[in-house]
Structures are given as structure tokens and as C-alpha cells.
Amino acid sequence: xxxxxxxxxxxxxxxxxxxxxxxxxxxxxxxxxxxxxxxxxxxxxxxxxxxxxxxxxxxxxxxxxxxxxxxxxxxxxxxxxxxxxxxxxxxxxxxxxxxxxxxxxxxxxxxxxxxxxxxxxxxxxxxxxxxxxxxxxxxxxxxxxxxxxxxxxxxxxxxxxxxxxxxxxxxxxxxxxxxxxxxxxxxxxxxxxxxxxxxxxxxxxxxxxxxxxxxxxxxxxxxxxxxxxxxxxxxxxxxxxxxxxxxxxxxxxxxxxxxxxxxxxxxxxxxxxxxxxxxxxxxxxxxxxxxxxxxxxxxxxxxxxxxxxxxxxxxxxxxxxxxxxxxxxxxxxxxxxxxxxxxxxxxxxxxxxxxxxxxxxxxxxxxxxxxxxxxxxxxx
Amino acid sequence: xxxxxxxxxxxxxxxxxxxxxxxxxxxxxxxxxxxxxxxxxxxxxxxxxxxxxxxxxxxxxxxxxxxxxxxxxxxxxxxxxxxxxxxxxxxxxxxxxxxxxxxxxxxxxxxxxxxxxxxxxxxxxxxxxxxxxxxxxxxxxxxxxxxxxxxxxxxxxxxxxxxxxxxxxxxxxxxxxxxxxxxxxxxxxxxxxxxxxxxxxxxxxxxxxxxxxxxxxxxxxxxxxxxxxxxxxxxxxxxxxxxxxxxxxxxxxxxxxxxxxxxxxxxxxxxxxxxxxxxxxxxxxxxxxxxxxxxxxxxxxxxxxxxxxxxxxxxxxxxxxxxxxxxxxxxxxxxxxxxxxxxxxxxxxxxxxxxxxxxxxxxxxxxxxxxxxxxxxxxxxxxxxxxxxxxxxxxxxxxxxxxxxxxxxxxxxxxxxxxxxxxxxxxxxxxxxxxxxxxxxxxxxxxxxxxxxxxxxxxxxxxxxxxxxxxxxxxxxxxxxxxxxxxxxxxxxxxxxxxxxxxxxxxxxxxxxxxxxxxxxxxxxxxxxxxxxxxxxxxxxxxxxxxxxxxxxxxxxxxxxxxxxxxxxxxxxxxxxxxxxxxxxxxxxxxxxxxxxxxxxxx
Numbered sequence: 001x002x003x004x005x006x007x008x009x010x011x012x013x014x015x016x017x018x019x020x021x022x023x024x025x026x027x028x029x030x031x032x033x034x035x036x037x038x039x040x041x042x043x044x045x046x047x048x049x050x051x052x053x054x055x056x057x058x059x060x061x062x063x064x065x066x067x068x069x070x071x072x073x074x075x076x077x078x079x080x081x082x083x084x085x086x087x088x089x090x091x092x093x094x095x096x097x098x099x100x101x102x103x104x105x106x107x108x109x110x111x112x113x114x115x116x117x118x119x120x121x122x123x124x125x126x127x128x129x130x131x132x133x134x135x136x137x138x139x140x141x142x143x144x145x146x147x148x149x150x151x152x153x154x155x156x157x158x159x160x161x162x163x164x165x166x167x168x169x170x171x172x173x174x175x176x177x178x179x180x181x182x183x184x185x186x187x188x189x190x191x192x193x194x195x196x197x198x199x200x201x202x203x204x205x206x207x208x209x210x211x212x213x214x215x216x217x218x219x220x221x222x223x224x225x226x227x228x229x230x231x232x233x234x235x236x237x238x239x240x241x242x243x244x245x246x247x248x249x250x251x252x253x254x255x256x257x258x259x260x261x262x263x264x265x266x267x268x269x270x271x272x273x274x275x276x277x278x279x280x281x282x283x284x285x286x287x288x289x290x291x292x293x294x295x296x297x298x299x300x301x302x303x304x305x306x307x308x309x310x311x312x313x314x315x316x317x318x319x320x321x322x323x324x325x326x327x328x329x330x331x332x333x334x335x336x337x338x339x340x341x342x343x344x345x346x347x348x349x350x351x352x353x354x355x356x357x358x359x360x361x362x363x364x365x366x367x368x369x370x371x372x373x374x375x376x377x378x379x380x
Numbered sequence: 381x382x383x384x385x386x387x388x389x390x391x392x393x394x395x396x397x398x399x400x401x402x403x404x405x406x407x408x409x410x411x412x413x414x415x416x417x418x419x420x421x422x423x424x425x426x427x428x429x430x431x432x433x434x435x436x437x438x439x440x441x442x443x444x445x446x447x448x449x450x451x452x453x454x455x456x457x458x459x460x461x462x463x464x465x466x467x468x469x470x471x472x473x474x475x476x477x478x479x480x481x482x483x484x485x486x487x488x489x490x491x492x493x494x495x496x497x498x499x500x501x502x503x504x505x506x507x508x509x510x511x512x513x514x515x516x517x518x519x520x521x522x523x524x525x526x527x528x529x530x531x532x533x534x535x536x537x538x539x540x541x542x543x544x545x546x547x548x549x550x551x552x553x554x555x556x557x558x559x560x561x562x563x564x565x566x567x568x569x570x571x572x573x574x575x576x577x578x579x580x581x582x583x584x585x586x587x588x589x590x591x592x593x594x595x596x597x598x599x600x601x602x603x604x605x606x607x608x609x610x611x612x613x614x615x616x617x618x619x620x621x622x623x624x625x626x627x628x629x630x631x632x633x634x635x636x637x638x639x640x641x642x643x644x645x646x647x648x649x650x651x652x653x654x655x656x657x658x659x660x661x662x663x664x665x666x667x668x669x670x671x672x673x674x675x676x677x678x679x680x681x682x683x684x685x686x687x688x689x690x691x692x693x694x695x696x697x698x699x700x701x702x703x704x705x706x707x708x709x710x711x712x713x714x715x716x717x718x719x720x721x722x723x724x725x726x727x728x729x730x731x732x733x734x735x736x737x738x739x740x741x742x743x744x745x746x747x748x749x750x751x752x753x754x755x756x757x758x759x760x761x762x763x764x765x766x767x768x769x770x771x772x773x774x775x776x777x778x779x780x781x782x783x784x785x786x787x788x789x790x791x792x793x794x795x796x797x798x799x800x801x802x803x804x805x806x807x808x809x810x811x812x813x814x815x816x817x818x819x820x821x822x823x824x825x826x827x828x829x830x831x832x833x834x835x836x837x838x839x840x841x842x843x844x845x846x847x848x849x850x851x852x853x854x855x856x857x858x859x860x861x862x863x864x865x866x867x868x869x870x871x872x873x874x875x876x877x878x879x880x881x882x883x884x885x886x887x888x889x890x891x892x893x894x895x896x897x898x899x900x901x902x903x904x905x906x907x908x909x910x911x912x913x914x915x916x917x918x919x920x921x922x923x924x925x926x927x928x929x930x931x932x933x934x935x936x937x938x939x940x941x942x943x944x945x946x947x948x949x950x951x952x953x954x955x956x957x958x959x960x961x962x963x964x965x966x967x968x969x970x971x972x973x974x975x976x977x978x979x980x981x982x983x
Contacts, residue, residue: 037923044927150927158918169921230935230971254904254930274967283977294978297971299935 003194004166005029006350007186008201009173009209012043013149013336014328015201016156017343020077023163025351030165031195032157033188035172039153042203043336045304047226047248047258048146049239050337051088052113053139055104055377058362059313060111062341065358067143069340079155081147082253086237088144089123090378091135097244098137100377105139115141129292130240146239146250149336156343176212176325183213183324197324197350204270204305206329215319218368219307219330223271224260225278227301229293231255240290241380247285248380257296259286262306262333262380274301306333310368312376316342317364318349326350327365333379388414388462390699391477391492393469393641396424397685398677398692399498400452405696405711406496407459411703414490415456415463416479422456422463423449424500425520426685428527430555431548432813432869434573434771435686436791437778439718442811444869445685446527464488472644494672494699497642498692501635501656501678506540509595515602519549519632532556534628538605539563540593544572544684546632550580553630555835561626564591564607566614573727574769575814582888584852593629594621602627637679645673654734656682664740665712666695674699681731687722690715725770725792748788752796755884761804761821761828765795766887767814776808776817806830806873810866819873820883827883828861833874837891838863844909845889846896847878855885900948901941903934911948922949922960935971 006022008015011034019032034040050070052063067085074080092098101117108115117139120132161167168190175187176198185194200217202209210217236251249259261282279301287294309315309330318326328342335342345355367373390406392399395417403413415422429445440448456463466483477490503518505511517525517533519541525531537553539546542565550560563580568589570577577587590610597604609620637656639649647668648661660668660675667674674695677688693715697708723731723742732742747770756762765776765785770792777785777795784801785808787793809817809832819830839845843860858878866872876889898908906929919925922945931945932938943957950957 037921039927040923154919154924154928161918228933254933256933272964279968279972280977280980283974287974287978294975295973297935297973298968298977299937299971300933300966301968302966 010201021347028164065341077155077159081151083147085145091242200327226260394498395422398688401692402696409700434773442775541632547576747790748793
């Protein structure tokens with residue numbers, strides 16, 4: 001029978017980052033189980049933004065640590081992930097939102113983040129190709145940016161493999177073996193694997209994996225659609241995003257514009273079909289704000305999911321009910337950008353007893369039990 | 381009004397290799413020197429020479445021209461020698477010499493005790509129909525534009541003249557990204573060094589002997605040229621005329637000494653065709669018929685930069701000896717010996733003959749003439765030297781760390797290699813100014829040849845290349861095995877693996893052009909090689925492979941590439957296509973404009 005110290009369920013960016021960091025800090029007796037291929041879930045379907053401008057202070061810290069790790073990603077893994085620190089332009093379309101942004105910026109600056117407030121006039125001057133009609137205020141964080149999520153996912157997986165981690169793709173976890181509230185192993189389509197620790201990094205399926213271990217994970221998955229245009233010449237270095245305007249958009253290294261929005265009417269569940277209504281609503285909204293898009297063509301439209309937690313913040317930690325069951329789930333649409341710091345922190349917690357660079361205790365599942373909690377507002 | 385009047389014990393006219401070395405030799409011995417030079421900066425022709433020089437290791441050999449210029453300029457600066465740049469010496473009048481400072485548009489009067497004329501030479505022109513068309517350049521002009529100013533004056537070149545200058549310019553044009561369609565040479569042999577000729581031949585540039593240019597074609601600028609064969613009397617054979625399409629014609633048909641100032645100084649001029657035509661008569665210490673006037677460099681005889689520097693030193697020391705009374709005969713002797721060695725071989729024959737007419741004897745012979753016969757022990761990584769002319773040059777011998785290479789006691793000797801001593805380090809390959817040394821090693825299944833390479837971009841390990849033989853003929857495909865990067869002087873060594881047996885034939889390679897590369901995905905320009913490389917890296921899951929290479933992410937939605945890439949993967953893994961590619965094809969099936977979606981609202 002094969003056995004590992006730690007089995008990670010999910011070969012997306014979160015599972016891969018945890019695997020890489022575990023191996024990097026010395027724990028190489030690790031395997032990753034992915035039911036499809038690497039980056040087949042939310043990672044490979046996401047927009048690729050890397051943002052530090054959050055409304056919750058701890059998220060800012062976590063994101064800032066992630067950026068530090070993205071900056072040395074190539075050095076660490078040998079993979080060029082098309083990382084570009086072109087900034088993030090947050091656009092507020094209401095007075096309420098503008099007031100929130102001003103409050104956030106104050107907090108973000110306290111945390112040492114470089115960020116500035118821009119009037120609509122300043123936005124127009126800097127980016128004449130944006131229609132600033134109805135814009136109330138914007139904030140700009142120059143060290144935010146974006147990267148290619150597939151390449152980042154592959155980068156971590158390849159680096160982890162190199163350090164000795166085993167990766168099982170097209171291998172589905174069917175059950176988790178728990179005896180006397182303690183993890184014993186996992187049953188998979190490739191057989192039984194004995195292990196001491198299981199880490200749930202299953203993204204959209206995190207709730208189901210929780211059930212297998214008898215641990216209630218309060219996450220719900222919702223479809224999010226996204227599409228990409230043909231390539232234009234590069235001129236748009238930053239990610240543009242609005243929470244009350246409900247959109248985000250960036251230009252990839254290859255010149256394509258990738259964009260999406262949320263849909264409040266979306267029903268829970270995994271759904272990878274796409275709707276034309278989405279294209280219609282996006283076209284109407286985006287051409288108004290970014291008129292240069294009018295004659296651009298959409299070439300591919302797909303869907304992934306947000307694994308939402310009740311407060312739109314990730315749930316990271318280890319269960320107090322089942323020994324050896326840990327989780328990094330419920331990233332609510334921003335798992336890609338947090339993955340480096342989360343993988344590092346959880347690996348350090350498991351190996352050294354606590355994270356060394358950034359705190360993650362505030363993301364423990366207990367925060368969601370009964371008490372009131374702070375909902376992260378900066379989510380599309 | 382006060383006039384600018386300058387005094388110098390020695391006035392050097394011309395800041396090329398001869399003038400600068402003369403100035404250095406004199407200044408080192410306490411002479412007050414002024415150099416007047418026409419150029420933007422001193423260095424003369426050296427500043428535009430990007431090839432490595434031949435000669436004695438230790439006497440600037442294996443350094444590139446512009447690097448030699450830098451060394452000389454630094455010495456001049458450190459010695460505090462005054463240099464007037466962008467200044468032309470317009471005349472030696474009976475009361476003073478007059479220089480014209482072109483930058484400030486003013487004249488400067490100069491008093492001097494001695495003069496060293498190092499005015500060099502000008503390019504010869506050629507008479508043919510339409511030779512005034514824009515697009516007809518001298519080789520020097522092409523080098524200036526290309527190597528000093530970074531401008532390539534055309535795309536497709538015809539070069540007239542296969543002396544060293546024509547051959548070197550052809551090579552430099554190729555390095556700069558131009559194409560040389562042909563080199564025509566009216567005589568029946570290449571005038572320049574064989575190693576220089578080989579460098580261009582193996583790139584596939586034809587050298588057409590007994591050919592010349594008849595006419596430049598074009599209105600307003602060169603669009604082509606008519607070339608033809610000539611008979612033994614150099615007359616054009618009409619029926620051999622043919623047109624070639626070029627946009628630039630580069631004349632490299634020789635130089636003539638610039639004797640204008642020598643004539644004004646009333647030194648005796650003699651006509652010696654072997655030395656370039658009219659030249660000042662001078663003795664073995666470079667003194668002309670006027671006792672305070674010396675000459676050096678191309679003005680003294682059309683030769684090359686290394687001999688110009690040796691002559692410069694001799695003249696400088698002779699002048700310093702006159703002025704200071706110091707005995708510098710040993711120094712002069714040393715450089716005369718250097719000159720004798722440079723002129724001893726077959727390429728010095730003309731010079732020897734010319735100098736004899738002036739009563740100066742130069743010894744000849746006394747060096748090894750036999751070629752090495754053996755190719756070395758099969759299977760051992762070793763150097764192979766393809767240098768079969770008696771050229772005064774020995775950097776290979778000097779650089780070899782195990783003393784495996786020797787030129788037989790004289791710098792003009794053919795280098796031989798002792799294969800028991802050769803350790804395969806390839807230092808000689810990187811050093812050889814003629815790029816005439818290669819590395820060879822045979823294995824059971826394949827062979828590897830190390831090729832000196834001075835082009836950009838450098839290929840990467842694993843990259844496919846097109847193999848070429850000594851004549852530039854494509855003889856197959858190879859794979860880059862190893863790249864030895866030579867950061868110091870940029871002659872890199874690229875080891876290419878090839879079919880066994882080709883190691884005796886292949887001496888050059890080129891990178892496949894984009895059109896030749898086997899494109900799998902047209903939208904994202906992914907080649908077959910990219911796909912194979914990614915699979916080898918470990919991207920054996922088709923969906924991962926697609927995402928890594930962006931296959932199918934372009935406007936065509938994967939119509940071209942999907943099955944091609946899947947086929948490559950299937951073959952590599954020994955699986956069927958159905959097994960590996962469950963495909964998700966996403967809308968829209970053709971690119972859909974935002975504007976069309978918006979107009980969907982209109983009734």
C-alpha cells in the first residue's frame with residue numbers, strides 16, 4: 001500500500017502552492033490528487049489578477065505577501081508566468097463606494113501599500129481611452145498586477161515534482177478514511193493511499209470533500225463567466241475593476257483583453273455552460289466605459305466557479321473535530337492571487353507549528369460559527 | 381587680432397593606427413606631440429573594424445579593430461598627447477602648417493619641428509554604367525554606416541572585389557542582418573586570405589572569379605546590377621552578362637595612398653604599383669627625402685593595420701631619437717623585425733617586391749609550409765585547424781593551455797596540432813581571427829562539431845539548425861548540443877550534433893527562418909518543435925499542453941492546431957487521438973465583434 005505523510009486534494013493553484021511550499025520547507029512525503037488535469041478547475045478559468053487593495057486589513061497583508069512571492073516566482077520555480085506589475089485601477093461609481101475606497105486607502109497605506117486616489121479628471125488625463133462618465137473616484141495601486149494562471153499553476157506543480165512531490169492527475173478522491181476522528185488515508189480511483197494529513201484544496205468541490213471527512217465546510221460554488229477578445233497592440237498595462245460597476249478587465253501579455261463580471265441571479269452549483277445574456281450585458285457595459293472595444297471581437301467565452309464563503313474570505317486551517325484534516329478553501333474568486341502566501345503560510349503551520357511570514361489564524365473556520373463577521377467588500 | 385597659433389615638436393597628421401602609434405612612441409620618449417585628425421574621434425579605420433586582427437599574439441592580434449582603437453586612444457590620453465579631432469590639415473604653407481577645425485569653422489596655424497604623415501589612403505573608384513546611382517557605395521562608407529552608426533544601407537548587396545576588405549565587409553553585412561548576393565572578383569583568384577573567404581563561402585555567398593560589374597540598374601536608386609565574366613585580358617564577355625537583384629553595390633576595389641600633403645612638403649614621390657601607386661620614398665626608419673618628414677601606414681604602402689602600427693612605432697622612435705638624442709635603435713629594431721615577419725610570407729610578396737624597388741630588402745621564407753595531414757584520433761573531442769596559408773598569425777599557438785598547437789617556429793608557419801596534447805578546451809576556436817578552427821568529436825550514433833559563431837541571436841541547446849558545408853551548401857539538419865558563450869570577445873562556439881560522417885563536411889549552420897519552422901498553431905505561432913519540447917518537459921496531458929503553449933487560444937479557435945498538436949502527442953505517447961483529446965469547444969465559434977452584439981438590440 002502506498003503511503004504519504006500528507007495528501008493534498010486538488011491540483012489547482014492552491015493545492016500546488018501548498019505542495020511546493022511543503023516540499024520547499026522540507027516535507028517531501030507529499031502527494032497531490034487531481035481528478036482532472038492541472039489547472040482544470042477555477043485556476044485555469046480565472047482572470048489572473050493580483051491585487052492588494054482589499055477592504056479587510058488581514059487580506060491586504062496576505063495579498064502583499066503574495067506579491068512578494070510573485071515577484072520572485074521565476075527565481076523560485078524557473079517558470080516565467082508573464083507576471084506584470086501594471087497596477088490595478090479600482091473604479092467607484094457611487095458616493096458610498098467612493099467613501100469606502102477612501103477609508104480603505106487609509107488602512108492600506110497604514111499597511112505600507114503604495115496606493116493613490118484619483119479623481120475622474122486624473123483618470124481621464126492618464127488614460128484618455130477610458131470614458132470616465134459617471135465615475136466618482138478611482139484608486140490606483142501600482143504594485144498590483146496580473147499573471148498567466150495556467151503557467152503559475154504549472155510552475156508550482158513542476159517545482160514541487162522536482163522537489164519530490166508525487167502528482168496524480170485524472171485521479172479522483174472517492175472517500176476519506178476517518179477512524180476515531182483521525183485521518184487514516186484516502187480512497188481514490190487509483191486505489192487507497194495511507195496518510196496522516198489530508199488537505200482539502202478542492203476549490204469548487206470543497207464542500208463535498210468536507211463531507212467525506214465529516215467536516216462541515218460552509219462554502220457554496222457559483223458559476224462565473226469570462227471571455228477574451230482577439231489580440232490588440234499592448235497599451236493597457238493595468239487591471240481595471242469596479243465592485244459597484246460589476247466588471248473587471250485586463251490585457252494579457254499576448255494582447256488579448258480578458259474580462260468578466262458577477263451575476264447576482266446565478267444559482268449555486270458547478271455549471272460550465274455559458275450564456276449569451278452575459279456577452280450582451282458585458283458588451284453594453286464595457287463598450288461604454290472602454291469605447292475602443294467596440295470593433296474588437298470576442299473569441300472565446302467560458303465559465304468557472306467562485307467557491308464562496310459566507311464572508312467572501314478564504315477558510316484556512318485544520319479541523320478541531322477530525323485530526324489531520326486541513327483545508328484552504330472558499331477563496332470567493334481571489335484564490336489565484338492569494339495562493340503563494342496561503343501555500344507558504346499553511347505549509348509553515350504544518351511543519352513549524354505556525355506561519356512565519358503572515359498570519360492566517362483569522363481565516364480559521366471558527367470565525368464563521370455564530371458570531372458576526374466582517375464581509376470582504378472588494379469582490380466582483 | 382591674435383590668431384590661434386600652436387606649437388609642437390612633432391605634428392602627426394592622421395589619427396589612425398600609424399599616426400597614433402607614432403605619437404605614442406614619440407611621446408613616451410618625451411617629445412611634445414600634436415595629432416591632427418579628421419574623424420569624429422581618433423582611431424582611423426580601426427573604429428569601424430569589427431573583425432579580429434591577425435598577427436603576433438601580444439601585438440594586438442586576435443583583438444577586434446575597434447578594441448585596438450580603444451587601447452591606442454587610452455594610451456594617447458594617458459600620455460597627455462594633444463589631439464585635434466574633426467580637424468583637417470589643409471596645407472603645408474611655406475610659413476606654417478594650417479589646420480581647419482571643422483566643428484568650430486576656424487583655421488589653426490601650427491609650427492612644428494617634425495612631421496609624421498599618416499594620412500592613409502582613399503578608396504579607388506570603378507567605372508561602370510550608372511555608377512553614380514544612389515546605392516553605390518565604397519566599402520569604407522558601408523562600414524562607417526553599419527559599424528559606426530548602426531545603419532545598414534541596404535538589404536541585398538553586391539560586392540565588387542574579393543580582397544580582404546571585400547570579404548570582411550561581406551561578413552559584416554551578414555552579421556548586421558543584410559544579404560550578400562555575390563562577390564565578384566575580376567582576377568582569377570581571391571586576393572584576400574583564404575580563411576576570410578571561407579567565412580563567407582560557408583554562409584553560401586558565391587565568390588565569382590573572373591567576373592565584374594558592368595552596369596548598375598535603376599532609376600533614382602540601385603535596383604539591380606549587371607555582372608559578366610571577363611576574358612584573360614579583363615574584357616567583358618558579352619554573352620555572359622546577367623542581371624542580379626540588389627539594392628546596394630559595394631565597391632572594394634583597392635586603395636590609393638593619400639599623398640597630397642606629402643607633395644606639399646616636397647618629399648620625393650615614386651610610382652611603385654606594388655605599394656599602391658605614387659608613394660613617398662622613404663628609408664627603413666620611415667624617413668622621407670626631407671629629413672624632418674616621416675611617413676607610416678597606408679600612405680607609405682597599402683598594407684594593413686598591424687604593419688601600419690609597426691611603422692608608426694618605428695617612425696615615432698626615429699623622430700624621438702632625433703629630437704632627444706636618446707638611443708632608440710633597439711626599439712626600432714624590434715618593430716622592424718615585427719614588420720619582416722608580417723611580410724615574410726606569400727601575402728608579403730608584392731610588398732617585398734615594391735620595397736626592393738626603394739632599396740629596402742625584406743627576407744622571405746623560413747617558415748613551415750606543409751599542411752597537417754591527419755584529422756586526429758576518431759572519438760576524441762579535439763580541435764581541427766583549417767588554416768592552410770602562410771599568414772603571419774599565431775594566437776592559436778599562444779592561447780593553447782597545453783602547448784598542443786605550434787606554428788613551427790615562425791609566425792608565418794602553418795599551425796599543426798599535437799593530438800596527444802589537445803584537451804578539447806576550444807580556446808583556440810574562440811581566439812582564431814580567421815574562424816578557421818573547429819571542434820570535432822565522433823560518437824557511435826552521431827557526431828558533434830563545434831563551430832565558431834559570431835551572429836545573433838545565439839541558438840539554444842536543443843534547437844534545430846540547418847547544417848552547411850564549406851561552400852554554404854545545406855547538407856542536413858542538426859541539433860544544438862552545447863553553446864560555449866564567449867562573453868569576452870564574442871566569438872562563441874556552438875556545438876552541433878549531426879549524423880555521423882557529416883563532421884568532416886559541416887562547417888557552418890543557420891537558424892531556420894520562421895517560414896521554415898513547422899508551425900502547428902498559426903494564431904500563436906507555436907511550432908512543432910515547441911510542442912515536442914513541452915511534451916519532453918512533462919506536459920503529456922493534452923489539456924495541460926494546450927494551456928501551456930496557448931494552442932487553440934487564438935482567433936481560429938483551434939481549427940488549425942488542435943488535431944495537429946494532439947497527433948504529435950499521440951505519436952509520442954503511443955496512444956490514439958481519442959484517448960488524449962476530449963475537447964471542449966467554446967463559443968463563439970468565429971470571432972464576434974462587440975458592435976455586432978450591441979446592434980442585436982436594433983429592431
